[in-house]
Amino acid sequence: MELHPDERIVFEGHPSWRAVLSFYIGGIVGAALIGAIVWLAVGWFAALLVFAVLVALVVLFGLVKRTATSYMVSNQRLYIRRGILAKKVQQTRIDRVQNVNTEQSLRERLLRVGTVDFDTAGNDDSEFRFVGISEPAMVVAAVDRAQASVRDPNLA
Numbered sequence: 001m002e003l004h005p006d007e008r009i010v011f012e013g014h015p016s017w018r019a020v021l022s023f024y025i026g027g028i029v030g031a032a033l034i035g036a037i038v039w040l041a042v043g044w045f046a047a048l049l050v051f052a053v054l055v056a057l058v059v060l061f062g063l064v065k066r067t068a069t070s071y072m073v074s075n076q077r078l079y080i081r082r083g084i085l086a087k088k089v090q091q092t093r094i095d096r097v098q099n100v101n102t103e104q105s106l107r108e109r110l111l112r113v114g115t116v117d118f119d120t121a122g123n124d125d126s127e128f129r130f131v132g133i134s135e136p137a138m139v140v141a142a143v144d145r146a147q148a149s150v151r152d153p154n155l156a
């Protein structure tokens with residue numbers, strides 16, 4: 001991503017590895033169940049092979065999903081990029097952000113991750129959210145600093 005003149009990054013990151021941990025756990029449990037069915041139907045070698053392949057696919061998919069999503073907050077805009085082959089980019093000016101909310105379910109609190117939801121000015125129907133962020137309060141503070149630098153450039 002190209003930065004505009006006088007643009008500085010105040011936060012940059014990906015979803016936390018802890019955010020995909022529940023996906024990994026569910027995938028491994030599912031692979032174990034399928035492996036058990038294959039063991040009963042065919043034998044232990046085929047079951048072990050099926051389990052190993054499924055676990056590898058779950059780990060690969062989780063890793064790709066995590067690394068294919070990037071978030072950025074600068075002193076001028078918010079930016080979300082998703083995808084590897086096909087890309088989806090969302091961005092908005094920092095001065096359009098009206099509210100910043102955080103959400104953490106019980107599971108997310110245990111994993112120390114959360115979602116930062118941005119309400120922006122205008123009729124935009126798309127959601128602007130940083131999902132699976134480690135320490136969401138840090139992102140909120142970065143947005144506050146960026147908005148303060150827009151209001152008073154001497155704070156930059």
